[in-house]
Amino acid sequence: MSRRTMIEAIRDAMDVEMGRDDNVVVFGEDVGYFGGVFRCTAGLQAKYGRDRCFDTPISELGIVGTAIGMAAYGLRPCVEVQFADYVYPAYDQIVSEAARLRYRSAGEFTCPIVIRMPTGGGIFGGQTHSQSPEALFTHVSGLKVVVPSNPYDAKGLLIAAIEDPDPVIFLEPKRLYNGPFDGHHERPVTPWSKHRLGEVPDGHYAIPLGQAAVRREGSAVTVLAYGTMTHVAEAAAEDTGIDAEVIDLRTLLPLDLDTVRKSVEKTGRCVVVHEATLTSGFGAELAALVQEHCFFHLEAPVRRIAGWDTPYPHAQEWDYFPGPERVGRALRETVEV
Amino acid sequence: MDRQAPLSLHVPEPEVRPGGTPDFSDVKIAAAGSVRRPETDAKPEDIRDLAYSIIRVLNRKGEAVGPWAGLLSDDDLKEGLRHMMTLRAFDARMLTAQRQGKTSFYMQHMGEEAVSCAFRRALRPGDMNFPTYRQAGLLIAGDYPIAEMMNQIFSNERDPLKGRQLPIMYSSKDHGFFSISGNLGTQFVQAVGWAMASAIKKDTKIAAGWIGDGSTAESDFHAALVFASTYRAPVILNIVNNQWAISTFQGIARGGSGTFAARGLGFGLPSLRVDGNDYLAVHAVASWAAERARRNLGPTLVEYVTYRVGAHSTSDDPSAYRPKEESAAWPLGDPVLRLKNHLIVRGAWSEERHKQAEAEVMDTVIAAQKEAESHGTLHSGGRPSARDMFEGVYAEMPPHLRRQRQEAGV
Numbered sequence: 001m002s003r004r005t006m007i008e009a010i011r012d013a014m015d016v017e018m019g020r021d022d023n024v025v026v027f028g029e030d031v032g033y034f035g036g037v038f039r040c041t042a043g044l045q046a047k048y049g050r051d052r053c054f055d056t057p058i059s060e061l062g063i064v065g066t067a068i069g070m071a072a073y074g075l076r077p078c079v080e081v082q083f084a085d086y087v088y089p090a091y092d093q094i095v096s097e098a099a100r101l102r103y104r105s106a107g108e109f110t111c112p113i114v115i116r117m118p119t120g121g122g123i124f125g126g127q128t129h130s131q132s133p134e135a136l137f138t139h140v141s142g143l144k145v146v147v148p149s150n151p152y153d154a155k156g157l158l159i160a161a162i163e164d165p166d167p168v169i170f171l172e173p174k175r176l177y178n179g180p181f182d183g184h185h186e187r188p189v190t191p192w193s194k195h196r197l198g199e200v201p202d203g204h205y206a207i208p209l210g211q212a213a214v215r216r217e218g219s220a221v222t223v224l225a226y227g228t229m230t231h232v233a234e235a236a237a238e239d240t241g242i243d244a245e246v247i248d249l250r251t252l253l254p255l256d257l258d259t260v261r262k263s264v265e266k267t268g269r270c271v272v273v274h275e276a277t278l279t280s281g282f283g284a285e286l287a288a289l290v291q292e293h294c295f296f297h298l299e300a301p302v303r304r305i306a307g308w309d310t311p312y313p314h315a316q317e318w319d320y321f322p323g324p325e326r327v328g329r330a331l332r333e334t335v336e337v
Numbered sequence: 338m339d340r341q342a343p344l345s346l347h348v349p350e351p352e353v354r355p356g357g358t359p360d361f362s363d364v365k366i367a368a369a370g371s372v373r374r375p376e377t378d379a380k381p382e383d384i385r386d387l388a389y390s391i392i393r394v395l396n397r398k399g400e401a402v403g404p405w406a407g408l409l410s411d412d413d414l415k416e417g418l419r420h421m422m423t424l425r426a427f428d429a430r431m432l433t434a435q436r437q438g439k440t441s442f443y444m445q446h447m448g449e450e451a452v453s454c455a456f457r458r459a460l461r462p463g464d465m466n467f468p469t470y471r472q473a474g475l476l477i478a479g480d481y482p483i484a485e486m487m488n489q490i491f492s493n494e495r496d497p498l499k500g501r502q503l504p505i506m507y508s509s510k511d512h513g514f515f516s517i518s519g520n521l522g523t524q525f526v527q528a529v530g531w532a533m534a535s536a537i538k539k540d541t542k543i544a545a546g547w548i549g550d551g552s553t554a555e556s557d558f559h560a561a562l563v564f565a566s567t568y569r570a571p572v573i574l575n576i577v578n579n580q581w582a583i584s585t586f587q588g589i590a591r592g593g594s595g596t597f598a599a600r601g602l603g604f605g606l607p608s609l610r611v612d613g614n615d616y617l618a619v620h621a622v623a624s625w626a627a628e629r630a631r632r633n634l635g636p637t638l639v640e641y642v643t644y645r646v647g648a649h650s651t652s653d654d655p656s657a658y659r660p661k662e663e664s665a666a667w668p669l670g671d672p673v674l675r676l677k678n679h680l681i682v683r684g685a686w687s688e689e690r691h692k693q694a695e696a697e698v699m700d701t702v703i704a705a706q707k708e709a710e711s712h713g714t715l716h717s718g719g720r721p722s723a724r725d726m727f728e729g730v731y732a733e734m735p736p737h738l739r740r741q742r743q744e745a746g747v
Contacts, residue, residue: 025537051536051537052537056564056567057560057563057564057567059560059563059564061526061556061557061560062526062560062561062563062564065523065526065527065529065530065557065560065561065564066526066527066529066530066533066564067530068527068530069467069526069527069528069529069530069531069532069533069534069544070530070531070533070534070537072465072515072527072530072531073465073530073531073534073535073538074534074538075534075537075538089556092520092523092557093523093526093557096518096519096520096523097518097520097523097527100518101516102729102730102731102732103501103729103730104498104501104502104506104508104516104518105498105508105510105516106497106498106499106501106508106729107729108508108509108510108516109508109510109515109516110732141730142730142731144731165731165732166731166732210735210736254731254735254736254737255737257736257737258736
C-alpha cells in the first residue's frame with residue numbers, strides 16, 4: 001500500500017499488466033521515451049523495451065486502427081489518445097470496427113483493446129482540452145465506457161479494462177490527475193496524499209467493470225455522478241447540508257442499474273450531474289432509466305445539471321463548469337419539491 | 338495594376354461517357370517481360386521506376402516472358418485457372434440468386450479474378466489478409482468451402498456469421514481472411530497493426546492489406562502507409578485499381594499523382610505496379626513482396642492495374658456513367674482467357690479440356706448452391722435465430738441486453 005496520485009496509479013496499472021502479460025503493449029503520441037505528456041507512461045519503455053511501449057505518429061486513426069489489427073492477432077493493446085478532444089479522427093475505427101468486430105465476425109475476431117484518454121475541464125483547457133465526449137461512446141453497442149474518479153479506482157479499473165475481452169474507452173479526468181477537485185476553484189488544491197482514495201495497493205487488483213460505488217450515503221436525494229463531478233456532488237451535499245446519496249457510476253456502459261435503482265427507491269429523488277453538454281448527454285439516458293425503473297418511487301422530477309450546450313469556453317471556465325453551487329441549488333430545489 | 342485572371346476549379350473527368358467510344362490510348366502499358374525484377378532487398382529509392390511502369394509476364398501470344406516468369410508449374414497454373422473459373426461461376430450463380438430474391442445483395446469480381454486468386458498462392462498458412470468486399474478469390478483459392486460462402490450470402494441457418502452481416506462480408510480466421518467491414522479503408526491500417534503484432538511477437542507471419550482505387554482517398558490509407566513505413570511492418574499493401582469507384586473514375590481519387598503506386602514513394606515504401614489481369618505477374622509480384630516482408634525487409638505497396646467489368650454491385654447500373662463496350666476495349670484483356678491461352682501455349686491445356694473444366698466447375702458450384710439452399714435463403718427456409726441477434730455484442734451479455742432480449746421474447 002502506498003500513496004499515489006492518479007497519474008501514478010494509472011502508470012502502475014499498466015506496469016502491473018505489462019509485467020503479467022507479454023501481450024500487453026502500450027503506445028500513443030509521446031508515450032514512449034518521454035513517458036507521456038501527463039507522465040502516465042513514465043519509465044515503461046525503459047522497463048519493457050521499445051517494442052512493448054513506443055511513440056507513434058500523430059494519427060489517432062492510425063493508433064486505434066493498428067491497435068485493432070494487433071488485437072485481431074492476439075495482443076492486448078492499451079493505447080493513448082493525448083486528449084479526449086482529439087479522439088474524433090479515430091471515431092470510425094472505434095465505432096465501425098472495434099465495437100463491432102466480435103459481433104460481425106461471430107466471435108472469430110475480438111478486440112480486447114483499451115483506449116485511454118484524458119477528459120474533462122476545470123483546467124482552463126479551452127475548447128480542445130476540456131471536452132467530455134463519453135456520450136459519443138455510450139451510444140455505441142459493443143463498447144465499454146469507464147471514468148474513474150480517484151487513484152484507487154483508476155488502477156483497479158484500468159487493470160480490469162486491460163484484462164477485459166471487449167474494447168474499453170477509458171476516460172481519465174485530467175483535473176483529478178494530481179488531486180481531488182470539488183469545484184471550489186477559489187480554494188487551494190489538495191494532493192491525493194491527503195485523500196483516503198489516494199491509498200493504492202501495490203501489485204495486482206481489479207475493480208470489476210459495471211459496478212458503481214456509493215461515495216456518500218444519504219436519504220434525501222440520489223446524485224448520479226462520475227469523474228470529477230463525484231467530488232463536486234460530495235462538496236455540494238456538505239455545503240448545503242442536504243443528506244444526499246452520491247453514487248460514483250465508475251462504469252457508464254454497462255451501467256450498474258441495480259445500485260442506481262436501489263438508491264432512488266430509497267430517496268425518491270434524483271439529480272444527475274456531468275460536465276458534458278446537456279442535450280443528448282449521458283444524463284439523458286440516466287434520467288430516462290430512472291424514470292422507467294423508479295417511476296412510482298419518484299417524488300420529484302429528475303434534474304440534470306450539466307455543462308451548457310456550448311463549446312467549452314476559456315475565459316468563462318467557472319461560468320461553464322457545473323460547480324458545487326449549481327449542483328447544490330439543484331439539490332435544494334429537488335428536495336423542496 | 339495587374340488584373341489577375343479569375344481562378345477556376347479543376348474537376349477531373351473520364352475520357353469517355355456513355356454514348357462515346359471507349360478510349361484507353363492514354364494508358365501506358367509496358368511490354369510483357371520488359372520490367373526488371375530487382376532483388377527483394379532492393380532499396381526503395383533504387384526502384385522508383387517500378388511505381389510508374391506495369392510488371393507483366395504474359396505477352397500477346399500467351400507466352401510467359403521476362404524476369405518475373407517461371408515461378409509456377411503446369412499444375413499450379415491449372416489450379417489457378419480453376420480457382421478463377423470457380424470464382425466467375427460463383428459470381429454468375431449468386432448474381433442470378435440475387436435477382437431471384439434469394440439474397441438481398443451481391444458484388445461480383447468479373448475481370449479481377451486474377452488479383453485475389455493469384456495473390457493467395459503467395460501466402461502461407463497463418464498469414465492474414467485484410468480484404469475488401471472484392472477479394473473472394475482469397476477464400477476460393479484458399480479452399481474455403483463455397484457452400485459456406487453461400488450460407489453467408491443467403492443468411493440461412495448455417496450462416497457462419499449468424500445472419501448479422503450483409504451478404505459477401507465473409508470472415509474466416511482459419512483461412513487468413515479477416516472479417517469484412519462495410520466501412521471503406523478501415524482494414525488497411527488494421528493490416529499494418531496485425532503485421533506490427535507479428536513483429537512484436539517475433540513471429541514469421543505476414544499480413545496483407547487490401548483497398549480499392551477509390552478508397553485510397555480515405556484517411557486510413559494515409560495512416561496505413563505512415564505506420565507501415567515508420568515501423569517497417571511485415572505487410573503487403575495492395576491497391577486494386579479497377580478504374581472505377583461506383584460511378585467515379587479513378588482520376589478523381591488519383592488526382593495529379595502519376596499512379597496509385599507512386600503514392601508509396603513519398604513514404605519510402607517500395608512500390609510496384611503490376612498487370613492485374615496477368616495471373617503469373619500478380620503471383621510473381623506478390624511472392625516478391627511476401628519474401629521481402631518475411632525477410633524483415635519491410636512493407637511493400639502494390640498497385641494492381643485491372644478493370645471492373647461488372648456493375649459495382651447488384652444495386653448499380655454502369656451504363657449510366659460509362660460506355661457499355663468499355664470493358665471489351667480494356668487493353669489488359671480477360672484474366673481467365675489469358676491464363677487459359679498461356680496453358681494452351683505451354684501444351685498443358687486445350688479448348689476441349691477448358692470446356693470440360695467449365696462444365697465441372699459449374700457442376701461444383703451448383704451442387705454447393707443446392708446444399709446451401711437446403712439450409713434456407715433470405716426469405717424462405719431455415720434462418721438464424723433471433724436470439725443470435727443479442728449474442729456476441731460483448732463476450733458476456735450485459736444486463737441491459739438481457740432485458741432487451743427478454744422484451745423481444747426470444
